[in-house]
Amino acid sequence: MGGHPRLQRRSGGHRDGSAAGVDFAALSMRREPSPVSDLRSLAGAVKLLWRLRPDVLVYATPKASLLGSIAGRIARVPRVVYELWGLRLETAQGVARRVFAALESTTSRLSTLVIANSVSLADRARSLGVTGGRRVIVLGAGSSHGVDSEFFAPGVEAAALTPETARRLAESDRLTVGFIGRIHPDKGIDTLIDALRILSGRGRKVQLLLVGGEDGAVLDDELGQLRDVVPVHIEGFADDVRGALSAMDLLVLPSRREGFPNVVLEAAAMEIPAVVSDATGCRDSVVHGVTGRIARTGDATSLANEIDVLLEDDELRTKTGRAARENAVRHFSQRDIWALHSRAWRGDIDAVGPTD
Structure with a gap:
């Protein structure tokens, strides 16, 4: 069951x-x-x-x-x-x-x-x-x-994003911050929206790729306001998330509670580093400063700061992604x-x- x-x-x-x-x-x-x-x-x-x-x-x-x-x-x-x-x-x-x-x-x-x-x-x-x-x-x-590190692997061929989303992402020179999961209040989407506003205010050029089915969170107003400063691409539920992960520079999961987020392992196996909250379960999925970053739960400024660390340094982001895959393969086969x-x-x- x-x-x-x-x-x-x-x-x-x-x-x-x-x-x-x-x-x-x-x-x-x-x-x-x-x-x-x-x-x-x-x-x-x-x-x-x-x-x-x-x-x-x-x-x-x-x-x-x-x-x-x-x-x-x-x-x-x-x-x-x-x-x-x-x-x-x-x-x-x-x-x-x-x-x-x-x-x-x-x-x-x-x-x-x-x-x-x-x-x-x-x-x-x-x-x-x-x-x-x-x-x-x-x-x-x-x-x-x-995690199946052969199925989730860098460069693997997978179902693509919808043509419109793929085109808009390809035409943009902004770094892509992604979220994958149920669109539910417990997932901390409101904190992510506030964090992206903060990053935009600092001059950071980012865009948001949001993947998941709505489940108790109506965010039309918040996302509408975010679109004024940050491009937002909404994919909805996806059977195969590898295409979405491949389009991301960084996965963010600011949940208020978890058990152990599998999507962080899937991203790690594809060399996509993650920024997560320090909520129950989330903090176990990332080695802070090695395979990703950990922010304070519900704290938009803390989340923005940790995202910024990885967005401002391409070499560090690449190094962190590789370490994330190594950790996933070694400990989460x-x-x-x-x-x-x-x-x-x-x-x-x-x-x-x-x-x-």
Whole structure:
């Protein structure tokens, strides 16, 4: 339950896993809370698990994990593993925050193992007291599935940007700052917009390439104001982000919370350095001053300063991009990460990374 969307995109349309020789059974589930629909999904999950009788059940993302952990216990699956990819409660307030905390604790408590995909995320879950008394481990250097450094590689042929965006970028002599991800308030797009305004005020010639589907953030006014000083190119959702990454001089991810941002690894594998926030999860994806830069979360001036360091020095930006790829290949090989997770799912925990 829960998925690796970028792996699914790579499969050439075989979202059912058949291309990899994996059996597949669909389970309908809504993203947002819906009591009636959620009960149906839970009943369907229990029925499916009784039929399959798996040795291990693995789940990720908040809704799938909560329902999966309950269903796994009801169906008496021997090992139920929670892949913790982020804490939604970090950006929630009031009652919503308490509800998310309770649900997070419940999911962890019902799981036999909790695997956080970054060290800072594991630490944050412990400090917030939402581990349900379970041991939380991190595998290797973190991430949910690593990066395929052959698929994501410098100069690789990939689906191009839309002709209009490609033409406008090619005609411009400005450096391209890029963002890839859900257009959601938690992603810190407002901070990025303010940072680009600051850079424009300093005389820095930049343009913004924004790639992603809208998900709870309406930024028409802010982007309209930014366009007065910085060209903005919006691509929307992309199945294959390599074309967009190839067009960028720098990736920026100013999130307020993450688990471990895979897009930073994908950019790194293509020798595109990143500037990220110091939020949970984000700060694990970059070695500050080596593979990219880290700015203070929600601080537009800090973000502008860190972006500027890489934009003003072409040689440093190139050196940083190469170091980013070297780090991605060495520490985040997809096959190595998969092997670690496989060993953890089997119960071979002692040999797989730091624990409490």
